[in-house]
Amino acid sequence: MVNNRMKSKIHAHALVFLMAIGFVMNIVSAAESKWIAVGNLHNWYSEEGCEVEVGRTGQIRDQQDGLRWPAQYSYQDAQAAKALWIGTTDFIDPQVNVNYDFKVAHIGPRGPVDTKTEILIQKFKMYGKYDHPGVFVDGDPASILQYLDIVDSVDATMKEDRRIENVVNTSVGITMTRTIRGFSNQYHDNYHVVDYVFENTGIYSSSGATFNETLTGVYFAMQYRYAPTRESGPYGAGGYWAPQNTAWGANTVNEVIGEIPADNEMRAAYSWHGLHSKSTDGHDNIGSPYYGTGGDGHLSAQQFVGVVTLHADKSTTDASDDVYQPSTTLYTGSDQPITQSNDQFNSVKMQQRYLHMAAGHPGMSQAEDIGSGYADTWGTDAGGYSQFIAYGPYDIAPGEKIHIVIAEGAAGINREMCYEVGGNWFDGNVAIGELLNPDGSAPVDKDEYKDKWVFTGEDSLMQTFRRAHDTYEADYAVPEPPPPPETFTVTSGGDRIGLSWSSNAEGHPGFMGYKVYRAMHKPDTSYEEIFSCDVTNLTNEFADVKAKRGFKYFYYIVSYDDGNSNQVSPGAPLYSSKFYTMTNIGASLKRPAGSLDRIRVVPNPFNIASKSLQFSNSGEDRLYFYDIPGMCTIRIYTERGDLIKTIEHTDNSGDESWDSVTEYRQVVVSGIYIAHFEQPDGQSTFRKFIVIR
Numbered sequence: 001m002v003n004n005r006m007k008s009k010i011h012a013h014a015l016v017f018l019m020a021i022g023f024v025m026n027i028v029s030a031a032e033s034k035w036i037a038v039g040n041l042h043n044w045y046s047e048e049g050c051e052v053e054v055g056r057t058g059q060i061r062d063q064q065d066g067l068r069w070p071a072q073y074s075y076q077d078a079q080a081a082k083a084l085w086i087g088t089t090d091f092i093d094p095q096v097n098v099n100y101d102f103k104v105a106h107i108g109p110r111g112p113v114d115t116k117t118e119i120l121i122q123k124f125k126m127y128g129k130y131d132h133p134g135v136f137v138d139g140d141p142a143s144i145l146q147y148l149d150i151v152d153s154v155d156a157t158m159k160e161d162r163r164i165e166n167v168v169n170t171s172v173g174i175t176m177t178r179t180i181r182g183f184s185n186q187y188h189d190n191y192h193v194v195d196y197v198f199e200n201t202g203i204y205s206s207s208g209a210t211f212n213e214t215l216t217g218v219y220f221a222m223q224y225r226y227a228p229t230r231e232s233g234p235y236g237a238g239g240y241w242a243p244q245n246t247a248w249g250a251n252t253v254n255e256v257i258g259e260i261p262a263d264n265e266m267r268a269a270y271s272w273h274g275l276h277s278k279s280t281d282g283h284d285n286i287g288s289p290y291y292g293t294g295g296d297g298h299l300s301a302q303q304f305v306g307v308v309t310l311h312a313d314k315s316t317t318d319a320s321d322d323v324y325q326p327s328t329t330l331y332t333g334s335d336q337p338i339t340q341s342n343d344q345f346n347s348v349k350m351q352q353r354y355l356h357m358a359a360g361h362p363g364m365s366q367a368e369d370i371g372s373g374y375a376d377t378w379g380t381d382a383g384g385y386s387q388f389i390a391y392g393p394y395d396i397a398p399g400e401k402i403h404i405v406i407a408e409g410a411a412g413i414n415r416e417m418c419y420e421v422g423g424n425w426f427d428g429n430v431a432i433g434e435l436l437n438p439d440g441s442a443p444v445d446k447d448e449y450k451d452k453w454v455f456t457g458e459d460s461l462m463q464t465f466r467r468a469h470d471t472y473e474a475d476y477a478v479p480e481p482p483p484p485p486e487t488f489t490v491t492s493g494g495d496r497i498g499l500s501w502s503s504n505a506e507g508h509p510g511f512m513g514y515k516v517y518r519a520m521h522k523p524d525t526s527y528e529e530i531f532s533c534d535v536t537n538l539t540n541e542f543a544d545v546k547a548k549r550g551f552k553y554f555y556y557i558v559s560y561d562d563g564n565s566n567q568v569s570p571g572a573p574l575y576s577s578k579f580y581t582m583t584n585i586g587a588s589l590k591r592p593a594g595s596l597d598r599i600r601v602v603p604n605p606f607n608i609a610s611k612s613l614q615f616s617n618s619g620e621d622r623l624y625f626y627d628i629p630g631m632c633t634i635r636i637y638t639e640r641g642d643l644i645k646t647i648e649h650t651d652n653s654g655d656e657s658w659d660s661v662t663e664y665r666q667v668v669v670s671g672i673y674i675a676h677f678e679q680p681d682g683q684s685t686f687r688k689f690i691v692i693r
Contacts, residue, residue, distance in 0.1 A: 031055060031113070034126045036162045036182035037148040039189025041410055042071040043079070047124035047212045048115065049168040049176055052108035053081035053225070063247050064230035067305055069190055069410035071579070074524045075231040078305045078410060079384070083223035086174050087354040088215045089571075094204055095171060096345060105170040106342035109223050109334075109386070118344050120206050122175075123167035125152045127481075130158070133580050134487045140491070140659070142585040151256070159476040161577075171344055173211055174396075175201040181476060184577035187568040189476050191409030191468045193310070196220070199401035212398050219357040219392035220404060224307060225334050226252050226271040226387070232288040232300040242288050243278045249384040250257035251276040251285075252376040254331045255367035256387075258309075261323040263454065266465050269329060269387040270306025272457070274375030276528055284447050287454040289422045297426020298419045299450070302412035304457040305630060309406055310463040310472040311533050312391050315384075316400035321352040324501070325404075327357050328390035331366035333381030357390040371395070372483070407468035412457030414528065425450040467568075479567055482508040484580035485540075490555055492587045494630055494653025497553060500541040505559035507577065511535070513572060516542055516555060523554040523584050530664035552586025561571040581605070590653035594627030596685040599677060602626055604689035606660070621667060628654055630681050639672040660691065669693060 032047040033056050035211045046058050054062050067079035084107045089104035096115060105118055113119050128151040135143035144382050149164075160181040169175050172451040179195040198220060200211035227233075227249035232242035245251070253274035258267035279285040288301035314326035332339070340358055343349050366385055370378045379385060394402050413421065424430045425446045435449045436442065443449035471478055485501035505511055513534035517527035531542045547553055558581070602624045603610070625634060630652035636645040644662040660668050670693045678684040 004322070005138055019069040020378075031115075032124055034150060034164055035148040036126075036164065036180065036192055037071065037145060038132070038161050038184045038579055040070050040072070040186075040577075041182070041190045041192065042066075042148070043192060044409075045122050045164055045166065045180055047166060048107055048113045048119055049076070049077070049121075049166060049178060050107035050184075050222075052081045052085040052111045052113060055108070055111060055113075060310040063235060064227050064233070065409060066664075067226075067408070069303060069305075070410075070415055071414060072524060072582075075229070075236040076303070077224055077230040077413035078228040078303050081109035081223070081225040081226040082336075083221070084176075085219075085223075085353055085357060085360055086170055086172055086176075086355050087217075087219045087221070087350070088172050089217035091172065091215070092211075092213065093171075093345075094209070094211050098299050100343075100347055102347070102351045103172055103344070104350040104353045105172045105174070105344060105369055106353070109225055109339050110341065112341075114342065114344065116206065118171045118342070120169040120171075120203075121167075122169060125165050127153050127155050127158060127163045127165070129156060129158045129162075129206060133484050135581055136488070137490045137583050137585040137587050139659075140585055142583045143581070144584050145579065151238055158420070159478065167191075169201065169203040171204050172402060173200055173202045173204050173213065173215065175199045175203060180502045183478050184344050184472075185478050185481055186577075188471060190411055191407045191464050193405065193407045193468060193476070196404045196406075197401055198396070198404070199230060200396040200398050202276055202398055214395060214397045215394050217358075217393040217396075218396055218402075219354070219388035219390045220402070221328070221357040222307075222406075223332060223339075224269065224271075224387040224408075225249055225384075226254075226305050227384075228252070228271070228273045228303040228305060229288070229301045232290065239325045241290050241292055242285065242301070243276055243316070245376060245384070246276065246288070246301075248275070249334060249386070250382065252384050252386075252388075253367050253370060253375050254365065254385055254387050256329040256361075256365045259326075259329045266462065266464075267309040267323070268306055268324065268465055269389055270458075270461055271387060272304050273301035274370065275328045275373070276376045277374040278376070284451065286447075286451045287418075287422065289425060289450065291426065293425065295594060296419070297422040297424075299413070299422040299454065300418070301456050302418055302457055302459040304412055305408075305410045306387070306461060306465075307389070307406050308468060309376065309389075309404075310469055311403065311405040311680045313403045315392075315394060316396055316402060325391045326360065326389040327392060328357060328388070329361050329365075330356070330359055330388040331362070332356070332388040333383065334386045335377065335381050335383030339386075353379040356388070358393065372441040405472060407465065407472070409461065409464040409468060409479055411464045413453060415452065421450055421453045424504075435651075479565040480508075481559050481574035482511050482575050484559060484576040485514075485557060488557055488581040488583075490587045491585055491651065492653070492655075493651035494588050494590050494593055495545065496652075497544040497547045497587045497589065498541065499544065499555060499557070499653065503540050503579075506538070508559070508561065510564050512560050513538065513685060514559055515575075516556055516557050517578070518544065520551055522552075523582060527556070527578075547587075547589055549589045552588050554583050554586055554594060556582040585607065587638075590644060590651070591626065592687040593630030593652055594631060594654040596677060596679065597682060598627040599673060599685065599687055601687050601689040606693055607692040609692070621656050623660065625656045625658070625677075625687075626654060627675060628656055629679050630654070630676040632677050634658075635678070637674045637676065637678045639674065645670065667693075669683055
């Protein structure tokens with residue numbers, strides 16, 4: 001198994017943003033981030049305790065960064081910024097010996113985050129039920145999880161597939177422990193559960209100094225700035241078919257439900273890509289269809305995204321769920337002064353933030369107020385509007401704590417339906433009478449048809465929230481799919497592409513077999529099943545003999561069970577996540593087998609100083625033997641006749657590579673070398689080549 005322990009420290013830069021287009025001047029601090037990326041929802045999390053605007057890379061183009069769903073496809077980001085504020089009243093600040101009427105510690109929505117005196121990072125680790133598999137194409141690592149799935153420790157007893165544990169102390173004496181859980185079960189892989197414990201430890205400084213105060217009127221506030229989705233905007237795939245300000249959520253619509261307790265109603269805040277006044281040619285932009293020159297109509301913003309409250313303590317002495325929490329649910333202007341630079345010693349700014357946290361519920365949600373109007377021209381904020389929810393007020397004595405649990409998720413119609421519905425909407429040859437709404441009724445026009453299909457995502461998100469709630473109530477006991485193979489290897493050949501995998505999944509209870517899927521040209525597209533086996537014909541290898549020369553192929557393999565543990569759809573198999581084994585390097589058929597008289601060594605001479613002109617950094621020590629026989633033994637000797645490497649070439653192609661490494665795992669030095677090629681019938685030849693290092 002591959003276990004890359006490399007820390008993903010991202011050092012950001014000072015950014016100058018234009019207020020007119022929804023940005024502010026900001027210096028983003030360097031912060032470690034980790035991804036939960038083993039299910040269909042990929043999101044990054046910061047060691048600072050919250051994910052601030054462009055906080056991962058510091059780049060303007062990453063305004064929409066994270067909350068990627070469906071993550072198989074490129075540019076599905078819907079997250080623009082988040083914030084976490086902790087406020088209290090009548091606070092004697094030991095750092096400056098000042099009594100503040102209102103004291104607020106901040107993380108986001110914009111930086112910089114003060115990690116010296118305000119937000120004090122203590123722990124940031126990710127745990128996995130198992131590490132990600134080793135995935136290789138032609139000998140090279142070939143999985144995005146090599147960089148997105150940095151597991152610090154493996155714990156086979158975990159219920160979830162991935163768990164991040166994040167602890168920070170704050171200048172108000174509250175220690176926040178944030179635990180984030182993600183699952184690969186296909187019915188639970190589009191939400192992450194975020195569990196907060198806020199404890200009055202009194203620790204307020206990096207030195208560990210403490211005070212002993214009861215904190216009064218404490219609020220915990222969270223802001224979610226959503227902008228579905230990156231694909232159609234200026235920082236996406238290059239189509240730029242949506243107006244620029246969709247990239248920071250100028251047309252985002254925010255809805256809130258459950259603020260007035262009712263039987264069986266969830267307490268949720270969620271958002272979608274709303275109507276925009278700059279849509280052209282008389283069509284509406286719900287779902288952001290790819291419209292215009294070169295367009296195909298496919299929907300690029302079908303996502304409904306949001307958060308649901310799963311639990312909030314009534315008080316420090318009553319841990320039962322308080323159905324009146326969150327006590328504040330606002331839509332906040334994303335570029336208002338209150339979202340700008342933090343200052344924990346500015347009494348005016350802290351009072352403004354605290355009163356915002358304590359504002360309660362508006363008479364109408366933003367979605368209700370907008371109605372059928374344009375979201376981008378509603379209100380006065382050019383940056384659009386964000387969700388803002390707060391829990392409290394609580395009084396928290398020393399040693400006491402408050403427990404709050406939320407789940408964040410995304411849902412909508414699948415990618416195939418995005419193309420089908422969007423294509424039907426776009427195609428002038430499809431008559432309105434041939435189209436049907438999701439309920440089977442006939443639409444009055446194509447916009448109604450498209451929009452009703454998009455808005456089925458609202459129901460899908462509610463289903464996602466219910467599953468998250470059930471998962472929390474079951475103490476995270478989600479049925480476990482079989483694990484993926486620990487290794488998955490793809491090898492390009494002359495007349496086939498060979499796939500092989502390890503057998504570790506076969507010991508899982510209810511294990512049934514494997515399925516292999518393939519895509520052409522690029523990995524972020526639809527895949528087709530090309531192979532399946534079960535316990536009656538079990539194998540750990542497959543030859544793709546239908547691959548065609550000149551094309552690149554991408555693969556993934558899943559293990560599956562008998563469906564007996566499936567609680568959502570009894571009898572339907574549970575599958576290991578495709579993201580564990582999905583390749584991101586293309587395999588292709590090599591050149592046909594050659595002959596002894598045509599063999600070439602490339603490059604010759606090999607010069608390490610010219611690696612960028614040879615086989616790049618991924619194969620900087622690599623040489624190729626071209627036009628060799630399909631079956632032969634290659635023996636490499638030094639000029640004085642010492643055998644240093646033997647390669648058995650058996651894939652019936654005319655290509656074989658060598659990474660300049662001897663049998664003893666030593667990189668060869670400069671010199672003249674001799675390659676001897678011998679066919680099974682005993683015929684042979686040799687070639688000399690030069691290595692310059």
